[in-house]
Amino acid sequence: MRSLLFFDSMITPRIITALYWLMLAASAAAGAATMLSLGPLSFPGIAAGLVVMAGGALGARVGSELLIVLFKINENMAAVSQRL
Template sequence: MKSLLFFDSMLTPKIVTFIYWLLLLVAIVSGLATMFTGYGSGAIFLGLLQLVGGAIGARIWCELMIVIFKINGNLQKLVDAKQGE
């Protein structure tokens, strides 16, 4: 508990997985909604594009967030090693 209160450990990386699944669900629902409620002949293509693009975009965004926190973790390990000398 102390590590969370004094920002020694990060809480956000644990939340990123939940956000990824939420964004993936939004991409699927919006892609399907575009396919089945869209007007015109290109609605199915646009829905598929939205579905695939949303899933890939959500994955890339979440991976970038995780990379930032892994960099922070590695820097914290370096600081701890330097202080232990």
């Protein structure tokens, strides 16, 4: 509890992980909605839905990784600072 109150540990990476899973679920839902809106069982609808799912998953992953990298840099810099 003390580490949270005095900012010795970060909770944001855990929040980013949870948001990543929510973005994946939203991407799957948006892809399914795209498939159904363009006509069920039609090739253009299925193709567009898969593109939306893949693009959403890729975008969520890249965005989350960029944020996590910033926190990893912070952790490594803190370790270097403590060694010096």
